[in-house]
Amino acid sequence: MFAVMKNWDLMIGVDPHICWPPGAPLPLPNPVPYVTVMVLNGLQPLTPMLAPTSQTFYGLTVQRGSDIGPGIPHIGPPSILTPLDVLFSSSVSYFGASAYTHEGQPCAAALLVAVGLNANCQEPVSLPTGLVLCVTTHFTWMSPFDIMFGFACMIFDAALEFAGQNASNWASGFVTRNVMNPIASRITAKMASRTAGKSAAKTAGKTAGKTAAKTTATAQAWQKARPSGAPGKTTPTAGGHRRPAPPAGPPKKKEILLAMVKDIFFDLGMAAPMSLVHMLGMEMLELTGIEEFGAPREEPQS
Structure with missing residues (x-):
């Protein structure tokens, strides 16, 4: 029981x-x-x-x-x-x-x-x-x-x-592997190239600055030894009156996020003109037998 x-x-x-x-x-x-x-x-x-x-x-x-x-x-x-x-x-x-x-x-x-x-x-x-x-x-x-x-x-x-x-x-894994990972890889590659370019420019700027400083010091020493103007005066260095450019610092967090958002929209626009939701809706629509939204199904001709 x-x-x-x-x-x-x-x-x-x-x-x-x-x-x-x-x-x-x-x-x-x-x-x-x-x-x-x-x-x-x-x-x-x-x-x-x-x-x-x-x-x-x-x-x-x-x-x-x-x-x-x-x-x-x-x-x-x-x-x-x-x-x-x-x-x-x-x-x-x-x-x-x-x-x-x-x-x-x-x-x-x-x-x-x-x-x-x-x-x-x-x-x-x-x-x-x-x-x-x-x-x-x-x-x-x-x-x-x-x-x-x-x-x-x-x-x-x-x-x-x-x-x-x-x-x-x-x-979830399929979307991550085939959609998110390629986008993330592109963004990472672009950010790495930009960072590398800025680092190279910064390094080149430092090297050029050191070379210019060394050349200026040599010229000033030569001018002191053999002055070309009045006694006690030296010829001014070309461009010496200009204010030196500030050193390029690392990119700000806001700039990095903005660049990532732009890259995401760019990649989505180039790789998938239609949104993912629209594409999924179109794929599901084909399974229903309807040719387009609002159009009736085609009846087989006898």
Whole structure:
């Protein structure tokens, strides 16, 4: 016999999540366990599946596939990611009796007689770490097929989560390798060439200054030895009345950022005339069979 779950049954779980301590530059390398506590009724009416017409003294009957949904408290180490964990929280009741329906849906039942087994959201995928305490006198029976069906649905959903995470990671890596890295390489090369040019100009300026100073000193020494003008006076050096140019300093941070922004827009304009969003929209549009926006599909001629 298996206890039928009610909306006021308490779920208690221990779910590992990524922890990013406040003030830390990066999150911790391994997930950290968080204690989750919430009744099956949840805090919102969208995801819990209840049968209002099937009410007992303890509460409403919960249907199979019910999800507590967003708003499950996570108790554990402080993390700046905890608000997101609470906002996207989930706890699903996969097990139930197909032969015992309430409002057309199978009722949710506790797999461990009086303790239910919910699949809670966590890293890397949702796992059955949520224990539901079913305090009730309302019991039903689950067939072996019902139990196998619950495990199959749980595994299928976990596989979808895993595939979705890998797909997002692959897409992120693809964009980084094929879009961002070439742009960053071009910007780095251009900045390096500019820095090298400025360093070379600065070095050449110093060398020319030293050479000019040495030549001037030689000329002044020669003029003292053999004056060409009146006694006690020397001929002024050509260009000596001009103010020397200030030495070229390193580029400012604002100038570097402005140059990087200009290079990014230049590269995007040369390599991709259309924006990436526009290009993606055009690629997706071809899959729909529509030739252009607003144009109807071409019907095959018979």
